[in-house]
Amino acid sequence: MTDTVTVTLTVNGRRVTRAAGGHLSLLRWLRDEAGVTDPKYGCGEGICGACTVLVDGAPVSSCLVLAAQVDGAQVTTAAGLCEPDGSLSPLQRAFHAHHAAQCGFCTPGMLVTAAAMLAGGRRLTRDEIRDGLHGNLCRCTGYQPIVDAVEAAQEQQAAGEASR
């Protein structure tokens, strides 16, 4: 067994400190130590994207990083994308409107990847959206409703910026 390491992360705006095994992946640390279960275990090898979280704004496969490696970071999961009052963000509303979740298991990872893409600010083509979602597998939808949702959220974001 590896030694215990104290790690502090700000998860969805909440500061969490846990003393846990230094070998714990960020995914296991979040799920088993911090009780944050929206990042999912899907493959443990960084292929499926179900465990994707934002670490200081960048999408990361949380099964491939140790929690100790990102000590002090800001971590955002799908739950953290909601508005401060708990309501759905524009991206989440677009997922809702386009039926982008079926079984929903890939959805938290899909959402944070999409959020990072939209935060880039550049207007993405439909093909670029597909490229951006390449690392997040979905077995239910055939992706189209997800691509539709990201595209719609992007349109809305662009319209919002234009009217500002």
Place this chain on the structure above:
Amino acid sequence: VTAAAGEGPGIRTSKADQLRVVGQPLPRHDQAEKITGATRYAGDLALAHMLHAALVRSPLPSAAITRRDATAARQLPGVVAVLFGEDVPHNLIRVDVPGQAVQVAALQASMEVLATGRVRFHGEPVALVVAESEDVLAQACDLVEVDYQELPGIYDPDEALAGGAPAVHEHGNLLSQWAIDRGDVDAAFEAADVVADGVYRTQHVDHAYLEPEAGVGWLDDEGVLNLRVSTQVVEHYRDVAKILGIPEARVRVIAPYVGGGFGGKEDMTVEPYLALSVWHTRRPVRMQWTRQESLLARPKRHPMRLRYRTAAASDGTVLAQDIDITADAGAYAYLSALVLLYSSVHACGPYRVPNVRLRARAAYTNNPPTSAFRGFGGMQVVFGYEAQMDALAHRLGITPAEIRKRNALTRGDPLPAGQPIETEVLLAKAIDAVLEAAGPKPAPSGPGKVTGRGLACNLQSYGRLTWLNDSAAAWVGFQLDGSLSVRCGVPDIGGGQASSLAQIAAEILAVPMEAITVHFGDSALTPLAGTTTATRQLYMSGNAVCQAASQLRDQILAAAAAETSQPAEGLRLEEGRITGPGVSISLPGALVTCRRLGVPTEALATFFGPKGKPAVRNLQSGRVFPDFTFGAHLCDLEADTQTGQVTLLRYIACHDAGRAINPRSVQGQISGGAAQGLGMALLEEITLDHGINTTGGLFQYLIPTATDLCDIQPIILESGEGMGPFGARGIGEPPIGPPAAAVASAIADATGTRPTTLPITPERVLDCLLASPYISPGRSSAAAAIPPGTEETG
């Protein structure tokens, strides 16, 4: 078929009922929780003092177990238990027809919970380890000592059935066989103008749902064993009770929202092991399979070798089919006999065939077991019968669309096994719909590219085999404030199963969707509704909710009629009120009246599917399934003549859904099913080397990514002819059937040679190009104009 006002694009209805809620593309009620990450899946639950459990699995595909020793493992601090087969009260899992109270001799199957003397596939469970933490668990599993003596194995189903093959089981390697003999096949071949002959091979496919198998178990205050697991079948509580030797009433299975099923969670996965761990330790336990063990050891789709000989007249009329099918059942029976039965019944496709000879068999091998997977044997055969239709069309110089329309089943036509089609078949309309939506075939994007178009149709049963006396129950009750509770044991595996029930209840009881709560998937607290398999939940549970809600409505209207001295026929339930000539009572008021008059404000209904008599081997006994769903898919693709790389350009999938209860959910099933079928067509294969599963992870097992697929355009036809609520047909499985055949047709169109083995990898596309009389690889050509070929290649 007329387009009614207000319907969304892609829906063509011939029904003009006045429905308020059914037919609306409403957001499903489970969406909000799923997109805020709040949904708690089976593996997300953590209980105080919870232990962790894992399996030690066989590293060999065929071996005798010579020694098992858990001494070292048990000595590791933090290890709570190590169990072998001898520690299991009844070390036998029934793996025949999940969730069903009926046993059918031809379908019976079982296997050891933990292997004791012999292992028959790579990954077979041998020991169960329970520990305080996941870290200790991993170490302890490595410390369990099991010695094996390798035994000869057999890895090909045809070889398994040849004389002298090593026996996987004592009683031999033939697991199951079915036959159909209809008409005079030999005479039909004599009289034929054209005969097509082909052999087609499908591969081991994994469900690859995003959520690997998981669950948490605990004993509650009443001593009931609770298992909250990712499953399609809460009725497995019965199988768990048998293994533990305790009354069925002492086991409860709860199915939370499931992260994908596709048939892979129809058989038990973690349930027996979780149950044993809890029973033995008396503490809460979690079991979470890794992706690697899910790929390694959970049953796959049956690989099949399909030999088709098809006779036709010069006008394209199919005269006879002579079909021979061998399926690889792997090491244990599971649902193989049933899957093979589906293949047999569906083997001639959505076409009228007066003379049929079919011989189908499933053989044991030392490969991974194979069992349920969306399409369930009814989909492998599409790859065969659609290739035959293209071959005939090509020989006769008629279009693929024309030959299919000419032979399409219509109401009253019997399937080869004797069952007549009782509902209207919109196959020709589906073909026209995809062709019209597609427009002209795309031209190649540049030099070194060829494009092709493929068309494929199918039929797929919905509802379970009539031999199983299938039933589903549902309870619907008003609360005193007028809100509504629906209780139904359906597991919701992501298809919107629970939400559709709410929509049906909302329609009948005029309650807003927001005022409805659906309680689902609990074997103790919700009326048993059967398995979420076989495309049966909307059909079965939907009808049960329909009946219960109608009964409840009639009870309330009768009470209101008695109270107001009005005839009940003149009263209506409208949003929040009972209205009629001179009558307007609030719903809560009417509910109070019901209580005063002794009229229940709830109703329980059980819907029974049609029943049929089991056949032993020869299928000619008539009705086997409740009904079928029909569809047509069209695929346009481009192939690179140097690399064999295929790019999907357009995919259109059309099915008659009878009535789309929620068009969004139906579109989701069509697009998602097509996507999963395209994965099987182009990418996916569990690779085996003499029974050793060499598929190590999702980096090897390639399911389609967002960039592998093009937009998939779903088209919904609504005949209103289905046997489900409001005329709905089942739609969960049907869309996975046609894609592999549609892709193969398109490759044939592009290259002049048809691939006959799945998956159609770039190498196999290159083989087609090399075999093509029309194209030299690496060169562009006028291939786009060449009609589909019929030659066989690897």
